[in-house]
Amino acid sequence: MPIKLSADRHTNLIRFLGGMKKDCTLTVFKPHIFFDDQKSHLSTSGLDIPMVHIPFGIANRGEPAK
Incomplete structure (x- = not known):
């Protein structure tokens, strides 16, 4: 069954x-x-x-968002 991510997005x-x-x-x-x-x-x-970089998470703590 697809996982609902938002109102119009599924995976x-x-x-x-x-x-x-x-x-x-x-x-x-x-x-x-x-x-x-x-x-x-x-x-x-x-x-x-x-491929897309997600600038959030433990690996990115302390790095300013670019």
Whole structure:
């Protein structure tokens, strides 16, 4: 069953990987878009997946929003 995110947004799958390497998971699941709070996880090479940095969370404490 889809997870309702807001009045007009739904998702079928959310995975929280807790700092794990993302290469293998992204290769297997082939998401339409990938969100992460650590910029180092967005530098996965060889994958044709749009990636978005979320500037919130523990990894970004103390960093000013850009």
